[in-house]
Amino acid sequence: MKHDLTIRVCMGTGGMAAGGSEVMKAFKKQVKARGIAADIKKHCHIHKVGCRGLCAKDVLVDIIRKGVRTTYQFIKPSMVEKIIDEHIINGNPVEEWVVGEDYHQFHDKQIKIVLSGCGSVDPEDINSYISADGYKAFKQVISDASPSETIETIKKSGLRGRGGAGFPTGIKWEICSKEKALHKYIICNADEGDPGAFMDRSVIEGNPHAVIEGMIIGAYAIGADKGYVYIRAEYPLAVERLKNALKQARRKNFLGKNILGAKFSFDIKVKLGAGAFVCGEETALIASIEGQRGMPKAKPPFPVYKGLWGKPTVINNVETLANVPYIIRNGAQWYASFGTEKSKGTKVFALTGKIKNSGLIEVPMGIPLRQIIYDIGGGIENNKAFKAVQTGGPSGGCIPAEMLDTPVDFESLAKVGSIVGSGGMVVLDEDNCIVNIAKFFLQFTQSESCGKCTPCRIGTKRLLEILERITSGNGRAGDIELLEDLADAIKATSLCGLGQTAPNPVLSTIRYFREEYEAHITKKKCPAGVCKDLLSYIVLAEFCKGCGACRRVCPAGAISGERKEKHTINPDVCVKCGACFEACKFKAIGKG
Amino acid sequence: MENILEKIRTDYERHEGNIISLLQDIQNEFGYIPEDAVNWFSRQLDIPTSRFFGIATFYSQFHLAPRGKNIITTCCGTACHVKGSERLITGLIKELDLPDGENTTADRRFTIEKVNCVGACSIAPVAVINKKVYGKMTTDSLLKEVKKIRDNT
Incomplete structure (x- = not known):
């Protein structure tokens, strides 16, 4: 169905935080009030879309009028009226609010496969996905391809697991498909625990059906009858959209008994993670679904042989599964044409x-x-x-x-x-301290270590202690070598991926920023001015204009001074957070 | 309380005896995991309390003490960290006058918590107040929200 007017409002977590719901409401209200909806009736369509990437410019709104798309940035409800008047009614886009050169630059070098539906498909409407060729890949597979042919396509595409380790997906499926068992499982790992990562959340929020379709194709290929999506409870919007999408897929018989009349039955259950980073590890994830403490087990046996409830189980990451429908639809060769020789797509x-x-x-x-x-x-x-x-x-x-x-x-x-x-x-x-970053990650892995194996439980604790003493000005000669030594031992002897990789942030920062570690240890200085124990803040009287910006941002109330008078920092109260340093426009805060 | 626990128990049997789901149900009802509830289930199901507590303390989702009426969560993910999320926490602790090691105010109006990442890194630093996500926070804007809650309840 073609619409003469389409309004798309970005409503991922980023878009909603910037006020996406209010903008959407404003559009709906105005369009109704002005009689635009009544005028072109069915040809007017306002809908939500998932994250299209540039969340820094939210709320992003697309207006597609007579086939021409215009994208607006930083839209607030108060701006809606003007857009309707000038653009929608009179056909003159409000140029000052239209995205600039940087928006296009941001997209120019990107190739969108997994994200191709995010930003155009309505994540809460299965018909929107279907009209964008959704579920076509699955229909194609179930009517024309045997499970082994499906696996062959995935193998040829060169798709490798997107969760971190990069294991070839086709091979994983092939091993599991050859196992003989009464039940088999496919699990979608959406336990995106990495701090600083939100790909999986955005894909599920933006195009949940692509993940579901990928899972159904995977289940068909390996012969699974039940699937689980293990997803973080910290992602409420993704959980809601996923559950809604599953309901719709069931209604259309893409899930359930004898799917689309074939001899293939499959359904998917959502399991909420209870908050443990280690559950991203396959065997820990399985333990968690089974209702136990999420502690990893020694491998082998690998889950493809003996996984959930002891049955053969394939675990794939969200992004991996979301790639699958596109590979089937466009062919393995098309997918393999992107990327390098060993890393495709x-x-x-x-x-x-x-x-x-x-x-x-x-x-x-x-x-x-x-x-x-x-x-x-x-x-x-x-x-x-x-x-x-x-x-x-x-x-x-x-x-x-x-x-x-x-x-x-x-x-x-x-x-x-x-x-x-x-x-x-x-x-x-330049304002980030590299030792502080290493310490940040070690704090994380140390507190998330499940405690089962000694190298990880105690090793990460010792690593952290050494980093803490370096950043607090008590570093000793030989600490760097000690870190390296300990890190190697932890990597070599830990049970699971968490411990085996936990020292990486330390090793890589020592490798490239050794002098910064040395400055902390020998000179007792933090060159970036981050480590609190190694610096103090003062007001440089000659530059201070008495504007009060520093006083207002100080969370500790350590800065005093009358307006237009020189300010001072009380060192006993100062928590050395650096807020004043960033707030001062006159470079009147000194640190060192 | 007994009635509620009975209902959770029937669900537990439907959930294939999954203790995590059981604890999630208890927490949904009470807002935390009361010791009495664990003791009750331990007797009813003949499972030692240590298994319940073992699981409850393993996952960060579970709380063993009552929480405040308003929950303020600051994100401590990498992006928020490099953009100064620590400041938000310092500001909150001072504003709410929380003693060392406490995260709930004495009147139980506010609880502050940290989360590893809410996955909204491009609008860092992020705070979540009563499940609503706020991006690009400063200590100032965060405390303004806290004051709003204070004035309205």
Whole structure:
């Protein structure tokens, strides 16, 4: 059905936080009040769309009028009336609110497969997905392809797991399909626990049916009769849209008994994660679905042989599954034409931190980091200097400026001491302390360590203690070597992926930023001015204009001074958070 | 209380004896996991309390003490961390006058919590107040929201 007028409002978590619901309401109200809806009746369509990536410019609104699309940024309910008057009624877009050059730059170098539906498909309406060729891949598979032919297509496409380890998906499916068992399971791992990553959330919020379709095709290929989506309870909107999508799929008989008349029955259940990072690990995830503490088990046996309730189980990440319908529809060769020799296709990254165009991006594997940071990301915020980019979250590492030409694929990132991981990409600038970042990740992995194996439980604790003493000014000679030694031992002897990768942030930062560690230990200085015990803040009287900006942002109430008079910081109350330093427009706050 | 627990028990049997689901149900009813409820289930199902507490303390979702009426969660993910989320927490602790190690105010009006990541990194730093996500927060804007809640309830 073609609409003469389509209004799309971005309503992912980012869009809603920026006021997406209110903007949507305003459009609905105005369109009704002006009689536009009555005028063109069925030809007017207002709907929600999921995240299209550039959340920093939310609320984003598309107006498609007579086939021409215009995108607006930073839309507030108060702006709706003008858009309706000038654009929708009179056909003159409100130029000042239309997205600028950077919006297009952000999208130019991207190739969207997984995210192709995010931003156009209404995530709460199965018909919207179906009219965009949704469920066509599944129909094609169930009527024309045997399970083994389906697996062959996935193998040829070169698709590798997008959850971190990069295991070839087709091979995983093939092994499981050959196992003989009364029941088999397919699990979608949506326990996106990496701090700094939100790809899976956005895909489920933006296009839940693509994930469901991928799961159904996977189930058909391996012979599973039941599926689970293990999803974080911290993602309420994604859970709601997923449950709604499952209901709709059941109603259309894409799920249930004898699906579309075939001898294939399959249904999917949603399991809410109870908040444990380690449950992203396959065997821990299985234990959690079974209702136990989520502690990993030794492998082998791998879940494909002995998984949930002891039955053969395939566990795939959200993004992996969302790729499947597109591969089936367009062919393995089409998919394999993107990417590098060993890493095929595209990868979704959450580009965040100190970057101008922060958001969700999808790029072909093998694209140089530099293009991601400078062309798509638009460079560093506030024109500061680039310091490093952290990829792969707590299991990954920091990549410095001199390595920016590294292509982004599984092999190349591993070579420079980091990983693709699930796709978090956090940009650090000159104001970030690299030792502090390493400590941040160790705090995370240490508290998330399940405690089952000693190297991880005690090793990460010791690593953290050493980092704490370095950042508090008590570092000792030989601490760096001790860190390296301990890190190697933890990597070599931990039971699961959490422990085996937990030292990566430490090792990679020592590798590229050794002098910064040394400055903390020998000079007792934090060059970036972050580590609180190694610095103090003062007001530089000659620059202070007495504007009060610092006093207002100080969370501790440590700054005093009358308006237009010099201010002072009380060092006994100061919590050294640096808020005053950032707030001062006159560079009148000194730290050191 | 007994009636509620009885109902949860029937659901437990439907949930294939899943203790995590059982604890989630208890928490949905009471807002936390009361010790009495665990003791009751332990007797009824003949499962040692240590198994319940073992699971409840393993997952960060479960709370063993009552929480405040308003929940303010600050995100401590990587993006929020590099954008200064720690400041938000310092500001909150001071504003709510929380003693060391406490996260609920004495009048149980507010509880502050940290979360590893809410996945809204491009609008960091993020705070979640009573399930609504607020992006690009400063200490100032966060405390304004707290004051709004204070004045309206």
